[in-house]
Amino acid sequence: xxxxxxxxxxxxxxxxxxxxxxxxxxxxxxxxxxxxxxxxxxxxxxxxxxxxxxxxxxxxxxxxxxxxxxxxxxxxxxxxxxxxxxxxxxxxxxxxxxxxxxxxxxxxxxxxxxxxxxxxxxxxxxxxxxxxxxxxxxxxxxxxxxxxxxxxxxxxxxxxxxxxxxxxxxxxxxxxxxxxxxxxxxxxxxxxxxxxxxxxxxxxxxxxxxxxxxxxxxxxxxxxxxxxxxxxxxxxxxxxxxxxxxxxxxxxxxxxxxxxxxxxxxxxxxxxxxxxxxxx
Amino acid sequence: xxxxxxxxxxxxxxxxxxxxxxxxxxxxxxxxxxxxxxxxxxxxxxxxxxxxxxxxxxxxxxxxxxxxxxxxxxxxxxxxxxxxxxxxxxxxxxxxxxxxxxxxxxxxxxxxxxxxxxxxxxxxxxxxxxxxxxxxxxxxxxxxxxxxxxxxxxxxxxxxxxxxxxxxxxxxxxxxxxxxxxxxxxxxxxxxxxxxxxxxxxxxxxxxxxxxxxxxxxxxxxxxxxxxxxxxxxxxxxxxxxxxxxxxxxxxxxxxxxxxxxxxxxxxxxxxxxxxxxxxxxxxxxxxxxxxxxxxxxxxxxxxxxxxxxxxxxxxxxxx
Numbered sequence: 001x002x003x004x005x006x007x008x009x010x011x012x013x014x015x016x017x018x019x020x021x022x023x024x025x026x027x028x029x030x031x032x033x034x035x036x037x038x039x040x041x042x043x044x045x046x047x048x049x050x051x052x053x054x055x056x057x058x059x060x061x062x063x064x065x066x067x068x069x070x071x072x073x074x075x076x077x078x079x080x081x082x083x084x085x086x087x088x089x090x091x092x093x094x095x096x097x098x099x100x101x102x103x104x105x106x107x108x109x110x111x112x113x114x115x116x117x118x119x120x121x122x123x124x125x126x127x128x129x130x131x132x133x134x135x136x137x138x139x140x141x142x143x144x145x146x147x148x149x150x151x152x153x154x155x156x157x158x159x160x161x162x163x164x165x166x167x168x169x170x171x172x173x174x175x176x177x178x179x180x181x182x183x184x185x186x187x188x189x190x191x192x193x194x195x196x197x198x199x200x201x202x203x204x205x206x207x208x209x210x211x212x213x214x215x216x217x218x219x220x221x222x223x224x225x226x227x228x229x230x231x232x233x234x235x236x237x238x239x240x241x242x243x244x245x246x247x248x249x250x251x252x253x254x255x256x257x258x259x260x261x262x263x264x265x266x267x268x269x270x271x272x273x274x275x276x277x278x279x280x
Numbered sequence: 281x282x283x284x285x286x287x288x289x290x291x292x293x294x295x296x297x298x299x300x301x302x303x304x305x306x307x308x309x310x311x312x313x314x315x316x317x318x319x320x321x322x323x324x325x326x327x328x329x330x331x332x333x334x335x336x337x338x339x340x341x342x343x344x345x346x347x348x349x350x351x352x353x354x355x356x357x358x359x360x361x362x363x364x365x366x367x368x369x370x371x372x373x374x375x376x377x378x379x380x381x382x383x384x385x386x387x388x389x390x391x392x393x394x395x396x397x398x399x400x401x402x403x404x405x406x407x408x409x410x411x412x413x414x415x416x417x418x419x420x421x422x423x424x425x426x427x428x429x430x431x432x433x434x435x436x437x438x439x440x441x442x443x444x445x446x447x448x449x450x451x452x453x454x455x456x457x458x459x460x461x462x463x464x465x466x467x468x469x470x471x472x473x474x475x476x477x478x479x480x481x482x483x484x485x486x487x488x489x490x491x492x493x494x495x496x497x498x499x500x501x502x503x504x505x506x507x508x509x510x511x512x513x514x515x516x517x518x519x520x521x522x523x524x525x526x527x528x529x530x531x532x533x534x535x536x537x538x539x540x541x542x543x544x545x546x547x548x549x550x551x552x553x554x555x556x557x558x559x560x561x562x563x564x565x566x567x568x569x570x571x572x573x574x575x576x577x578x579x580x581x582x583x584x585x586x587x588x589x590x591x592x593x594x595x596x597x598x599x600x
Contacts, residue, residue, distance in 0.1 A: 008401045009408070015398045016415040019475065022430050023419070029433075041439045095326035098319035103312040110323060117334045119586050123533045123555050124578040127562040127571050128340035129333065136332075151333035156326065168310050181313045210423030212537035217563070228425050228537070235429065235544055246439065253429050260421035265414055272417075276484040 023257070030054075030250035037246040049247065057251040068222040070230070074255060077209055077226040081260075083146045084208030085201045092155030092200075093193070097185060099156075100163040101171065114153045122149070122214060130217050140221045149214060155200055158274070162196045163189070199274025202267050206260040227256040341579070345572035356569070363573035373557070373574075380553040383467060384531040390471045392520070392527055395478025400508070402479075403486040413483070420476035424534060428541030431469035435461075456544060463551045466542055470535045477530075478523055485519035486512070525589050529582065554578060 025042050032047035058070040098104075099111055122129065129148060138144030166189070174184045212228045219225055225233070234249050264271055313319075345363050347356040367373050402412050419427075435442050435455035442465075446453035455465045489512065497511035533555050543550040552560070555578060562571030 005404065008404050011397065011401045012405065012408075012412045012416075015394070015401075016412060018394075019419050019472070020415050022434065022472070023422070026430050026433070037439055041444070042433065042441060091326045091329065094322040098322035100309060101313055102319035102322075103314055104316055104319045107319075110327070114326065114330060117330055120334075120338060120579055120582060121529070121533045123536055124558070124575045124582065125334075125337045125341050126559060127568065127575065128337035128344065130563075131340065132333065132337050147329060148333040151329045153326075153330075164309075171309065171311050175311065181315065181318055206421050210421075210426075212423065212425045212540075213559070228423055231425050231429050232541065235432070235541060246433070246436075249429060250433065253426050256426045257422045260423070261418050264421040265418055268414065268417060272480055272484065276481055 023261075026250050026253050026257070030247055030254050032247060034243055034245050034247045038243045053247045053251045054255075057248050057255065068225050068230075070227075070252065070255060072223060073225050073227045073230045076224060077228070077256070078259075079142060080145055080211060080215065080226055081205045081209035083142065084149055084211075085204035087146060087150050088155045088204045089197055089200055091150055092153070092157075093159050093190075093197075095156045096159035096163055097189065099160055101181070101184075114156055117151060117153045118157070122152075126213065126217065133218065138218075140219055140224055142224070144218050145215055145224065146208075149208065149211065155204065158200055159193070159196070162193065166192060195270065196274070198267070199270045202263055202271045203274055205263060209260050227252065231256060338579075341572045341575045343572075344568055345576045347569050349568040359569070363569045364577070367570060367573050367577065376552060376554060376557050379463070379551050380532065383463070383470075383535075383551070383553055384528055386467050387470045387474065387531040387535070388524065388527040390467075391474035392478055392523060394471070394475045395523075396482050396516075396520075398475070398479050399482035399486055400512075402483055416479050417476045419473065420480070422473065424470075424473055424537035425541045427469050427473045428538040431465055431472075431538070432456075432542060432544075435465045456542070456546070456550065459549055459551055462542065466535070466539060466551065469538050469542070470531065473538070474527060474530055478527070481519055481523055482516065485516050489515050521589075521592060525585055528585060532578070532581070 021044075025044060028043045028046055029037055030053060031050035032043050033049045033053075036047065036049075037043070058074070061067070061069055095114065099107060099114075133139055133144050133148065136144075138147075170188060170192075171184065174188055179187070210228065211226070212232075215224075215226045215229050216232060219229060230252055231249075234245070234252055237245075344356070346358060346360060348359050348363070349356040398412075398416055402409065402416065405412070432455075434440050435453070437443060437454070440455075443453045443455070453461050455461045493511070493515070497507050501507040501510065532553065535553065536555055536559070539552055539556050543552065554574065558571050558574045558578065561567045561574065565571075
């Protein structure tokens with residue numbers, strides 16, 4: 001059964017090329033100058049313009065107000081990605097803890113209230129969400145950027161499922177030893193959940209970092225722009241220019257894709273487990 | 281075959297939450313804390329966020345779908361279901377709905393097919409397994425707008441290799457101007473972006489099939505393809521069905537950024553999907569009532585999809 005099968009490898013190599021060549025092209029082309037790209041097309045080999053291009057993209061004061069640099073956008077994307085992931089973990093862990101470890105009235109009802117949020121993606125209620133944010137005065141703020149994205153129950157369900165798989169004996173033992181709910185949570189449950197938290201952090205970080213529509217609507221002030229917003233910006237500037245800044249667009253794309261790709265590739269074990277695993 | 285039902289495919293985690301109609305009637309734990317107020321404290325932040333940013337906007341979408349709002353903000357008029365009639369009756373809406381259906385079918389079919397193909401092959405090979413896996417999942421992390429930007433470059437009038445390839449065949453490809461050229465580019469980029477997700481789930485689905493079942497199937501059937509079709513594929517069915525719903529939702533909603541980047545603010549003669557039209561009418565056209573009605577139509581579609589998933593999964597649980 002373990003013979004080498006050339007056909008399987010050919011398909012996998014083709015698949016790898018299909019998935020990875022566009023990324024390679026983006027990385028390589030970003031190191032050439034705009035004029036070279038305009039004349040010769042895309043590149044699969046490195047050029048010598050990398051330092052200049054990335055320096056420009058990261059530090060040039062761009063936009064109408066001159067307030068925004070690539071570095072600002074990178075920071076904002078990081079704030080959004082990490083803020084969202086941390087917020088999600090804290091909120092959903094607390095909620096799942098209450099749902100699994102407490103006996104109280106309306107528990108079932110509340111579970112349903114939270115569960116319903118899984119059904120409707122943000123995109124279908126985007127207009128009223130925007131109106132709510134604007135009437136709360138939260139446009140152009142990190143709160144407005146992050147908190148509304150937390151209104152979905154994915155994390156709560158991950159943790160709920162995980163807590164249910166934790167052996168009951170732990171709680172029984174802890175109670176015999178006189179531990180209250182806080183002590184049990186902090187000394188036993190949180191240390192037990194570390195792997196789960198890491199997996200959810202990775203998934204949520206990527207999700208937050210990659211947000212597009214919501215940041216686009218929420219932020220009109222350029223100092224709150226994320227990299228995704230910058231990508232829209234750079235394409236709009238193009239219309240009518242003779243030689244578009246291909247190199248800068250690619251450099252921006254590389255900046256936007258590298259952090260989440262690195263996180264997913266380096267932590268792929270945890271990430272895949274968090275995404276797919278059923279029983280533990 | 282019976283054995284299979286005892287080894288559900290890995291997406292079980294998500295599937296089970298979705299399929300379970302609420303918490304089991306018995307409490308989650310045999311022992312629980314008996315404190316009336318503390319759980320509310322733990323739940324408060326989550327509930328607050330959900331009420332303010334989920335229920336409030338959702339209710340508002342439903343309410344304002346029955347009104348026509350003055351574009352300058354001078355009040356609104358109740359119009360009953362006129363917004364729905366207008367939307368569903370308009371030729372443009374029907375055309376976009378038709379394109380959305382086609383787009384969804386193609387994106388779902390190709391990304392599921394490729395994901396499955398790569399997963400089956402990656403499951404078979406021994407040498408280079410990890411490298412293939414890494415290469416095939418990396419794109420999962422790339423944001424749709426970034427994928428859209430890269431697509432724009434590959435289909436650029438001056439530098440795009442696809443345009444050059446088409447020219448070599450004597451075809452003048454104009455993405456962003458020609459309707460079907462743009463549609464092709466959008467579909468390709470959307471498929472590319474979604475393949476890794478399907479790959480991950482199909483691969484773990486395959487790896488959870490017990491070795492005993494595989495060995496038995498090898499003994500029973502020597503033809504590799506027939507074996508795959510009759511023994512392995514049925515075991516992957518739950519994974520595939522779960523992914524089908526996820527992929528439809530992806531094609532309907534998550535491709536927004538791909539479309540927005542690729543039409544570059546000029547939706548005029550370019551293809552768009554229903555969710556893009558909600559945004560376009562609401563934010564550009566200032567037609568708040570009409571946009572809300574379209575939102576509600578989309579909500580209904582998502583609800584129906586989810587209910588289908590529940591029903592199907594329940595059946596499977598009972599008779600599987």
